[in-house]
Amino acid sequence: MKIIGTGSAIPKKTVTNDMLSEFLDTSDEWITERTGIKTRHIITTERFEDLATEAASRAIDASGLCPDDIDYIICSNVSNLYVTPHLAAIVQNGLGIKGPNCPTMDVNVACVGFVYGLDLCDALLSTGRARNILLVAAEECTRFCDWTDRNCSVLFGDAAAAVVVTKGDSLVASHLTSVPMPDVIVYKNPMEPTPFETREGIDTHKALEMKGREVFRNAVTSATRDISQIVESAGLSLDDIDHFLLHQANLRINEAIREKLNQPESKFPTNVQMLGNTSSASIPLLLDSGVREGRIRRGDTLLLSAFGAGFVTGVIILKY
Numbered sequence: 001m002k003i004i005g006t007g008s009a010i011p012k013k014t015v016t017n018d019m020l021s022e023f024l025d026t027s028d029e030w031i032t033e034r035t036g037i038k039t040r041h042i043i044t045t046e047r048f049e050d051l052a053t054e055a056a057s058r059a060i061d062a063s064g065l066c067p068d069d070i071d072y073i074i075c076s077n078v079s080n081l082y083v084t085p086h087l088a089a090i091v092q093n094g095l096g097i098k099g100p101n102c103p104t105m106d107v108n109v110a111c112v113g114f115v116y117g118l119d120l121c122d123a124l125l126s127t128g129r130a131r132n133i134l135l136v137a138a139e140e141c142t143r144f145c146d147w148t149d150r151n152c153s154v155l156f157g158d159a160a161a162a163v164v165v166t167k168g169d170s171l172v173a174s175h176l177t178s179v180p181m182p183d184v185i186v187y188k189n190p191m192e193p194t195p196f197e198t199r200e201g202i203d204t205h206k207a208l209e210m211k212g213r214e215v216f217r218n219a220v221t222s223a224t225r226d227i228s229q230i231v232e233s234a235g236l237s238l239d240d241i242d243h244f245l246l247h248q249a250n251l252r253i254n255e256a257i258r259e260k261l262n263q264p265e266s267k268f269p270t271n272v273q274m275l276g277n278t279s280s281a282s283i284p285l286l287l288d289s290g291v292r293e294g295r296i297r298r299g300d301t302l303l304l305s306a307f308g309a310g311f312v313t314g315v316i317i318l319k320y
């Protein structure tokens with residue numbers, strides 16, 4: 001596979017830490033010190049599906065293709081109004097791609113969705129199932145949060161980012177993992193009991209629940225392991241990597257990973273300070289801004305690494 005276009009879209013409303021302190025028992029100092037986050041963007045008047053379509057449209061424009069050249073659409077998404085139809089079908093409609101020869105599907109692998117999606121793109125392209133794939137990562141995690149709970153609501157932001165991927169030999173190596181830890185990050189859909197429900201204590205809908213410290217520990221350990229292993233198995237050294245695009249959950253997590261790898265700060269672009277944790281959109285957002293601002297150039301070696309609910313991780317090395 002080869003990435004030929006990138007795009008992104010963020011909601012216009014910026015929410016500062018001070019704005020959160022007006023209704024939560026928190027402070028700019030606490031949030032900045034523990035997470036690095038200063039602001040996040042939150043959907044207000046926009047429609048989430050329009051944001052996803054806008055990011056997709058920008059990626060298609062940048063690729064030089066037109067929407068009808070797209071013959072597969074994959075969306076990474078955990079949070080959005082629609083359980084069905086899936087987001088990829090909604091984006092297809094928004095782009096005016098009539099089909100029928102353009103399958104659409106969503107992947108739900110939390111924050112790792114973009115990395116899993118790219119790996120899937122490579123498989124589809126190399127087996128001839130598709131020629132030009134649109135991969136969109138769009139998230140509205142702020143809808144998951146209990147806005148009276150300071151533990152989770154300060155961490156997240158909304159955003160969408162996309163790439164167009166075609167046949168090529170960019171992929172150097174890829175490694176995906178999953179270790180069952182179903183209770184470290186949990187969000188359950190609202191569900192009505194049926195008249196036949198017999199279980200005691202039916203699960204009721206709750207806002208996002210997270211064991212923050214456990215996630216923190218697992219994130220640092222797994223990302224450091226993934227990165228070291230993939231670099232070695234690809235016959236490279238850490239110094240061969242030009243840009244480490246890490247999932248943006250917490251600046252301290254990424255700083256701990258960077259220190260363990262002993263690599264310079266300049267190779268680790270960030271957006272969590274301005275956008276908060278945008279789940280699977282965070283890495284393609286880094287990619288899009290890096291490409292558009294000229295920091296990521298053709299031929300650069302990129303390493304993408306993400307972790308998330310599951311507990312799932314994914315790491316990819318590619319020549320941009």
Ligand code: COA
Nearest residue numbers: 025026027030034111150151154212213215216249250308
């Ligand atoms: N403002 C002020 N205080 C807060 C707060 C907030 N927004 N959120 C939590 N606290 C308080 C807690 O109530 C708790 O107080 P207590 O000790 O009196 O009970 C204390 O701060 C928690 O401290 P601690 O557990 O040491 O915080 P931390 O340094 O681990 O930071 C996280 C908490 C959530 C920021 C951090 O664990 C984290 O980022 N984990 C990873 C989360 C993540 O990445 N999730 C997404 C995965 S994709």
